[in-house]
Amino acid sequence: MNLEELTKLRRDFHKFAEAGWCEFRTTSIIAETLSKLGYEVQVGKAILDESSVMGRDESIVPNEIERALRQGADPKWIEKMEGYTGALAVLDTGKEGPTIALRFDIDAVEVSEAKDDKHRPYREGFSSVNSGAMHACGHDGHAAIGLGVAQVLAAEKDLLRGKIKLIFQPAEEGVRGGKAIAEKGILDDCDYLLALHLGLGLPTGKIAGGVAGLLCTTKFDVFYKGKASHAGVAPNEGKNALLGAANAVINLQAIASHRKGTSRINVGVLHAGEGRNVIPPKAMFKAETRGETEEIASYVYERAMKIVKSCASMYDLECIVKEMGKSTTAKSDGDLVDLICQVAEETREFNSIESFYNMGGSDDFSWMMKRVQEKGGKASYIALGADIEAGHHNEYFDFDEKSLLKGVVLMSQLVEKLTNSES
Numbered sequence: 001m002n003l004e005e006l007t008k009l010r011r012d013f014h015k016f017a018e019a020g021w022c023e024f025r026t027t028s029i030i031a032e033t034l035s036k037l038g039y040e041v042q043v044g045k046a047i048l049d050e051s052s053v054m055g056r057d058e059s060i061v062p063n064e065i066e067r068a069l070r071q072g073a074d075p076k077w078i079e080k081m082e083g084y085t086g087a088l089a090v091l092d093t094g095k096e097g098p099t100i101a102l103r104f105d106i107d108a109v110e111v112s113e114a115k116d117d118k119h120r121p122y123r124e125g126f127s128s129v130n131s132g133a134m135h136a137c138g139h140d141g142h143a144a145i146g147l148g149v150a151q152v153l154a155a156e157k158d159l160l161r162g163k164i165k166l167i168f169q170p171a172e173e174g175v176r177g178g179k180a181i182a183e184k185g186i187l188d189d190c191d192y193l194l195a196l197h198l199g200l201g202l203p204t205g206k207i208a209g210g211v212a213g214l215l216c217t218t219k220f221d222v223f224y225k226g227k228a229s230h231a232g233v234a235p236n237e238g239k240n241a242l243l244g245a246a247n248a249v250i251n252l253q254a255i256a257s258h259r260k261g262t263s264r265i266n267v268g269v270l271h272a273g274e275g276r277n278v279i280p281p282k283a284m285f286k287a288e289t290r291g292e293t294e295e296i297a298s299y300v301y302e303r304a305m306k307i308v309k310s311c312a313s314m315y316d317l318e319c320i321v322k323e324m325g326k327s328t329t330a331k332s333d334g335d336l337v338d339l340i341c342q343v344a345e346e347t348r349e350f351n352s353i354e355s356f357y358n359m360g361g362s363d364d365f366s367w368m369m370k371r372v373q374e375k376g377g378k379a380s381y382i383a384l385g386a387d388i389e390a391g392h393h394n395e396y397f398d399f400d401e402k403s404l405l406k407g408v409v410l411m412s413q414l415v416e417k418l419t420n421s422e423s
Helices: 003-015 024-036 058-070 075-081 139-155 178-184 241-252 294-314 334-347 365-374 402-419
Strands: 040-043 087-092 099-105 163-169 192-198 206-212 216-225 263-272 282-291 318-327 352-358 378-384
Touching (some): 003 139, 003 402, 024 058, 024 087, 024 163, 040 075, 058 075, 087 139, 099 139, 139 163, 163 178, 178 318, 178 365, 206 334, 216 241, 216 294, 241 282, 263 294, 294 318, 334 352, 334 378, 334 402
Parallel strands (some): 099 163, 099 192, 206 352
Antiparallel strands (some): 040 087, 087 163, 206 378, 216 282, 216 318, 263 282
């Protein structure tokens, strides 16, 4: 697959962006492509542990499937998904050797894409047509790279040994899908596990063999229920959910940093109130906590819960907290990172190579890394440089598409190197 084909594929995924647990069209295209290449393909429910699925709204699934079908999804793959998304493709060489898994995340971000001529996707006609969903993090590129790698490996099957698993993961945004794949057990026989991420502040032509600084995180929604009343006639009879939420949001930002390392807290959404002259009976907000270690993450989350519940008590409100996503930390294996850097140099695709890059964010690939490492395998998360037009999760995000081919070359040659190594 050449750069032109990769770019066309990436732009198609970008135009029909689908948020986490809604990637029905994306999954069907990926599954059909992989099947035609000769892979054994499973999709949706078959590759997930349902009890570990987080942050999925089943009520929107029928409408999302209907839209996907209108936009070109394959009905036979939609049926096989059983209401869930994501794909697993297996290439068994029939020869003894290691089992190697590659993960590519496929979901969009819940962002409304910029629509003006300074934004290339809009200017060139491939900006998202789906309201409130945009590939603002590069996962459209990851999906395209994954299919490019699949094509290369299928063509070179006779030169490979062992088994290759390609995982196209749903719902990475909000760290909602990774644990469900890890807990399913499909990685338990893996000797090696790899993933990559475009951009991350690294320019095109630069690469880091391993990402450091993956933070533990918990995503949660808070719902306050109070009592409505007339703001002028009977304000004393109301229970003000808006004030409870506002106080909680402000006080969450006052949680002290932990002396042992990095911590984060953010409230990204706040909704409250019904009318100008009504004491607000309902409020909700969406928040996240992060920590460099499980200890620090627990510290931030526990204090956040105290604040949330105390503010509910202060205003005599009912309070419900729903956990929507969660991820742990993980560390790339040093000897595997060394091999990645060696292969990157051999490809001659990169002008700058370093061992580790500190991302300072979270990714639920960490659940998969941890699972493989606990079973005796090795894992690494690669930072693939790509010039970007705006920061990740920004409505003007776009990346240098020349990085797509670099990703395919690197991942394909890594598999070739590992498949002929001692497992």
